Amino acid sequence: MLGSASDETLVSRALAGSNGAWTKLVQRYERRIYNYALRMVGHPDDAADLLQEVFVGVYRNLSGYRGDASFKSWLFRIASYRCTDYLRRRRVHDSFDENDETAPSAADPLGDALTTHANREISHALAGLPEEQRHVVELKFFQDFTFEDIAAQLGISPNTAKTRLYTALRKLKQNEELRHAL
Amino acid sequence: MHCDEVGQLLIEALDRPLEAADERAVAAHLEACTECQQLRESIRSMQSRTRVWHEVPAPRWNATPSWQAAGNARGGPAPVSAGLPGWGAWLQQWLPSLTSAAALVVVAALYLNGPAGTAPTAPAGDAGPSHPVAARGTPPGQLQAAATPVSLTDDQVGALLAASRSERQQELEALVKLLTAEMDRRSMETEQSLKYVIAHQIQGQRELSDIQQRIETLKRGAGDRGDPL
Numbered sequence: 177m178l179g180s181a182s183d184e185t186l187v188s189r190a191l192a193g194s195n196g197a198w199t200k201l202v203q204r205y206e207r208r209i210y211n212y213a214l215r216m217v218g219h220p221d222d223a224a225d226l227l228q229e230v231f232v233g234v235y236r237n238l239s240g241y242r243g244d245a246s247f248k249s250w251l252f253r254i255a256s257y258r259c260t261d262y263l264r265r266r267r268v269h270d271s272f273d274e275n276d277e278t279a280p281s282a283a284d285p286l287g288d289a290l291t292t293h294a295n296r297e298i299s300h301a302l303a304g305l306p307e308e309q310r311h312v313v314e315l316k317f318f319q320d321f322t323f324e325d326i327a328a329q330l331g332i333s334p335n336t337a338k339t340r341l342y343t344a345l346r347k348l349k350q351n352e353e354l355r356h357a358l
Numbered sequence: 359m360h361c362d363e364v365g366q367l368l369i370e371a372l373d374r375p376l377e378a379a380d381e382r383a384v385a386a387h388l389e390a391c392t393e394c395q396q397l398r399e400s401i402r403s404m405q406s407r408t409r410v411w412h413e414v415p416a417p418r419w420n421a422t423p424s425w426q427a428a429g430n431a432r433g434g435p436a437p438v439s440a441g442l443p444g445w446g447a448w449l450q451q452w453l454p455s456l457t458s459a460a461a462l463v464v465v466a467a468l469y470l471n472g473p474a475g476t477a478p479t480a481p482a483g484d485a486g487p488s489h490p491v492a493a494r495g496t497p498p499g500q501l502q503a504a505a506t507p508v509s510l511t512d513d514q515v516g517a518l519l520a521a522s523r524s525e526r527q528q529e530l531e532a533l534v535k536l537l538t539a540e541m542d543r544r545s546m547e548t549e550q551s552l553k554y555v556i557a558h559q560i561q562g563q564r565e566l567s568d569i570q571q572r573i574e575t576l577k578r579g580a581g582d583r584g585d586p587l
Contacts, residue, residue: 294410317404338370
């Protein structure tokens with residue numbers, strides 16, 4: 177019953193007090209959000225923290241969801257915001273712990289969850305991009321959002337989203353060639 | 359058509375199919391332009407990467423936690439009685455199994471590295487369940503939901519998460535201490551077993567030596583009397 181319900185129906189029921197509907201919403205998207213977080217922050221523990229933060233944010237703002245955009249789009253808007261906030265906090269934290277070799281590094285996004293060669297390779301490639309470009313690559317290729325959606329989620333214009341993607345693709349190609357040359 | 363236009367069209371083609379005229383112009387340009395070919399290649403490369411990414415399951419966490427109380431205060435879903443998710447619950451559930459498994463590994467290592475004839479010490483304890491059985495929604499018994507709904511700010515939520523992380527760290531440290539103690543205990547047991555075996559070997563050698571001396575004495579006695587042995 178709930179399994180086939182639309183996201184919007186589940187949101188309505190969750191707002192009416194249905195724990196089952198809320199749990200179903202979480203189950204529907206937690207894996208996707210976790211993998212998104214894994215690619216964005218590059219560390220399984222941090223991705224797990226981010227997963228929780230995203231759903232805390234979703235829950236607290238659920239009553240503010242108007243249905244103007246799809247739930248998925250709205251969810252990723254929160255996820256992008258939380259992710260940006262997280263990366264900003266990590267930069268601050270890292271600046272205090274520059275000598276801390278155990279601190280997670282975007283340049284070395286390896287962890288137990290990144291078990292396959294493909295995942296490691298993709299994480300390395302994304303880690304080589306500036307955060308704002310990484311966001312657009314993630315939302316376009318892995319989440320398959322339109323540029324309009326991406327623009328709304330990141331608070332930029334569609335043209336800026338396209339330019340960021342264009343620049344990111346050029347950089348990815350350069351990095352790949354550099355890696356092969358070494 | 360210039361490279362800028364082609365690049366823009368290649369990017370826009372990710373959203374919608376190009377018009378036939380644009381498609382032909384792009385194709386013609388691509389045949390002669392290496393730079394734009396590289397852009398197209400980069401797009402294809404990213405598209406193929408999305409297919410090879412191995413989806414990782416989300417870690418276990420409680421989807422109906424106490425912070426729902428905060429949402430309820432703001433018109434969110436009704437709160438349920440449950441704690442914040444976490445590794446704490448996970449660790450609590452798996453600690454006995456982890457300890458047993460670690461002890462088993464230590465004993466196996468000691469056995470393999472030990473001298474020949476050393477009897478291995480049987481691992482104590484239950485190996486634990488072979489598969490996690492934690493059910494989603496099971497309250498881990500931490501940070502229980504407030505009886506009355508409270509409104510949490512971002513800072514408070516951050517503080518709760520920080521507390522959860524700190525707790526996880528403490529639990530991991532406790533686990534390390536436990537494992538170290540278990541390793542020491544196993545090591546001591548193995549050492550005692552070794553001493554026991556060596557002591558028995560020494561005693562056996564003494565007894566053997568005594569028997570040999572008695573045989574020699576008997577032989578000499580028989581030789582003196584001229585008896586055939």
